[in-house]
Amino acid sequence: MGVLDGKVAIVTGAGRLRGIGRATAVALAAEGADVVVTGTGRDPATFPADEKAVNWNDVHSTVEQIEAKGKHGLALIGDISVADDVAHMVQAAMDTFGRIDILVNNAAIARGSDRVPVVELSEELFRRVLDVKVVGSFLFCKAVIPILLEQNQGGRIVNISSTAGKCGSARTSAYNAANFALQGFTQALAQELAEQRISVNAICPGIIDTARMDVLGRGDLWERNVQGIPMKRSASDEEVAGLVTYLCSPIAEYITGQSINIDGGKVMW
Helix, strand or coil: CCCCCCCEEEECCCCCCCCHHHHHHHHHHHCCCEEEEEECCCCHHHCCHHHHHCCCCHHHHHHHHHHHCCCCEEEEECCCCCHHHHHHHHHHHHHHHCCCCEEEECCCCCCCCCCCCHHHCCHHHHHHHHHHHHHHHHHHHHHHHHHHHHHCCCEEEEEECCHHHCCCCCCCHHHHHHHHHHHHHHHHHHHHHHHHCEEEEEEEECCECCHHHHHHCCCHHHHHHHHCCCCCCCECHHHHHHHHHHHHCHHHCCCCCCEEEECCCCCCC
16 A cells, blocks of 8 residues: 555656656656656657667656556646647546646756857747746646645645756756746745645755756766765656655645755755
């Protein structure tokens, strides 16, 4: 028996083999939840070598891992920044499972081309970073919250932000803006929903060893970043997933409106 038996979760951006979304979906399933996972339908030609080596199939492979835990999974493809896509995905979750209890807003665009000086950053890309991270989270919350309220059994919303939502740095203006906004959105929702026993929290990862970080390589640049962490190591996607699962568990019901760092001690506020 798991602490989330009978619960249904949605995890956005859960298609990568090495990723917080996949690890979170599997961790929630291990605690008893049925899990809906969303993805963009990535072109297999763009998959990293480790995914190709195991014939990874994006969110469909994540569902296989969910089902290996003895729970039901549902893979959905769509653009979370488009209201109609979000409405269709939430309706598909309801049609399949009949309820939603947990929402984990994890999706974000790939790191890379947005990491330039602001004078070189296109308006289109700046908007896209915010559209996925902030607008996508808003749209999913807007679609799921009425379901939670109608069920009248509480609920959990966890927004995956970043320590970049607490301190700015050069060449990350779009990413900083998106994550600062997401933490403010988290606090506003937490205030709105507290009386309905719906907790809303943000998790702020630092350097996590996932496919998202592959653009840095794993050589000297990576090592310099890791050595700047007090614990002198990066975290795994499973460690972040463990924190998400804790916040979704009954023991964490009294925690809401928080932006919790998981970064080895680099940011302490």
